[in-house]
Amino acid sequence: MPTAPTRSSARDLPVILGPALAFTVTVVDPLVLSLNLSEVSHALHVPPNLVGLLTGAATLVVAAAVLAAGNLADAFGLKRLLMSGLAVVCVANLLSMLAPGYGFLLAMRFLDGLGLTCLLGVSLALLKVSVTPEKRPAALGVFMAIEMLLCGVTPAFAGWLVQAAGWRSMFLIAPLLCVLSLWLTARYVPRPPAQERRRLDVAAVVLVGLALLSLVVGMAAAQNGVTRPQTWVPLLISLTAAVAFVLHERRAPEPAVDLALFRVPAFSVALAAALALNFLGTGFSFSLGQFGAAVLSLPPQAIGLLFLPGTGLVAGSVILAGHLMGRYTPRPVMVTGLLVLTASALVMAGTAGPTMALWLLLLATWLCNLGVTITSTSVSETVLAHAPQGRSGTVASMQSASCMTGAALGPTVYVLLLNFFFHREWLADAATRGLSVPRATQAVDAVRSQLAVSPPGTAVYDPNLLRQAAGLDLGLDFSNGLRLTMLIVSLLPLLLAVAAHFLMPGPSSVRRSAG
Structure with a gap:
């Protein structure tokens, strides 16, 4: 018979809070810079061609070194590497406050990326070995709730701080979180038992880093055209490196990643869900920025505030999800989270338009946040549950x-979907109004020539220009394109929910295996 689920006690809270704050830094640190990039660029005279690199530098380092950090954590100690990463992020941000120019700040962003790499994944792995398996689901719920609350509040606080004390002050936020996380981790988180050090699979971590780094670069370039060499060359390198990684791991005596894990249906579904929730979350944020600015004429501050309402309710829901995973299994929680993501996309697909009510936009945003966070909680529990002893860092880095x-x-x-459907809609709009294709194309090109480019490689339509295209209602055309885009992407979480329901173990199978 399975044991009764154990709730996370108040004594466990400091143990959870230390890694949770470290994990939150990986989200808050790049987010604060992105939201206040205009002030930084203006003050340091950042060249336009380096703006995207400045915001994406830390992300590029994380992509290149994420598996290496997981392997090193298993070899040299999860707690030790997490605390080292916190120290690096703290120092990099404090030095960023003193940046005399954009070159120095860019170097600090690369250094910051090294620290963030040590925090991402390692924080979850440290939580796994710091609490008992019975308490872990509930602890993950609290872990994700802390991250959700801080990520909801920090952008507004950072905006107020920058307005009151200048852009340099925003680099104090990450160090404050790091210092608190360092103290909690050092004082309350137990040091995991020493493991036998394995030889670092250098070839594997290099191939994974090359695959992820090339993928990030190629996908960013794809927004300016998929047939350009700047797009397909990095993507080809990424695919080649991924294939080479699999072939190498099959022959390696001590592989960095146990490929047998991918033959476990629950583990593979969880990794697919991890990919999907980040795909949907970042895609939704991009679309929300485009639609809010172009069609609804909302200022950036108002678009950012759409994420704030309901943050407390989402955090409470995630804590409940953690307890439900402990009582049952991650399967119903993951299915629910994916269905909530489907509902968010369908709300936008059914209601997006020039006269869309703000409460509907808030509802879609809240559902997306709720679905992403709930799904992420169940994904983390599933992935960590399959981590062999001494390999928690490596397995968490796979997530x-x-x-x-x-x-x-x-x-x-x-x-790409939005541009395709938008193109189809304004062509149909032109035909309905009796406008020739060359004239309609000239009008749309006039709008596109005034695009305001934002980091990295994304474009935001000028809402005033949308109303100046000769005879075309581009606001409605853009809305219809967005609705079709959201309808298409809503299929992804729905299909994954079906896969999770049939491929992941449910409570009955867990009871049978326990018996």
Whole structure:
């Protein structure tokens, strides 16, 4: 008979809070810079061609080194590497406050990326070995709730801080979180038992890093055209490196990744869900920015505030999800989270338009946040449950690699779908109004020539220009294109929910195996 689920006690809270704050830094650190990039670019006279690199530098380092960090954590200690990463992020941000120019700040962003790499995945792995398996589902719920609350509040706080004290002050936020996480981790998180050090599979970590790095670069370039060498060459390198990695791991005496894990249906579904939730989350954020600015004429501050309402409710729901995973299994929680993501996309597919009510936009945003967070909680529990002893860091880094892949794919695929359907809609609009294709094309090109480019490689339509295209209602055309895009992408979480229901073990199978 399975044991009764054990709730996370108050004594476990400091143990959870230390790694949770470290994990939150990986989200908050790049987010704060992105939201305040205009002030930084203006103050340091950043060249336009380096703006995207400045915001994406840390992400590129994480993509290149995520598996290496997981392997090193298993070899040299999860707690030791996490605390080292916190120290590096703290120092990099404090030095960024003193940046005399954009070159120095760019170097600090690369250094910051090394620290973030040590935090991403390792924080989850440290949580796994710090709490008992019975308490882990509930602990993950609290872990994700802390991250959700801080990510909901921090952007607004950062905006207020920058307005009051200048852009340099925003680099104090990550160090404050790092210092608190360092103290909690050092004082309350037990040091995992020493493991036999394995030889680092250098070839494997290099191939994975090359595959992820090339994927991020290629997908960013794809937004400007999929046939350009800047797009297909990195993507070809990424595919080649991925194939070479699999072939190498099959022959390696001590592989960095146990490929046998991918033959476990629950593990494979969880990694697919990790990719999907980041794909959908980043794609939704991109579409929300485009639609809010272009069609609804919302300022960036108002679009950012759409993520704030309901944050507490999402956090409470995630804590409940953690307890439900402990009582049952991750399967119903994952299915529910994926269905909520489907509902978010369908709300946008059914209601997006120039006169869309703000409460509907809030509802779609809240459902997306809720679905992403709930799904992420169940994914983490499933992945960590399959981590062999002494390999928690490596297995958790595989989840991080899936998340990086989804985050790279999301904005690019959304913009490709959106451009395709938008093109189809304004052509139909022109035909209905009796406008010739050359005249309509000239009008749309006039709008596109005034695109305001934002990091990295995304484009935001000027809402005033949308109303100046000769005779065309581009606001409605853009909305219809977005609705079709959302309808298409809603199939992904729905199909994954079906796969999770049939391929992941349910409570009855767990009871049978326990018996």
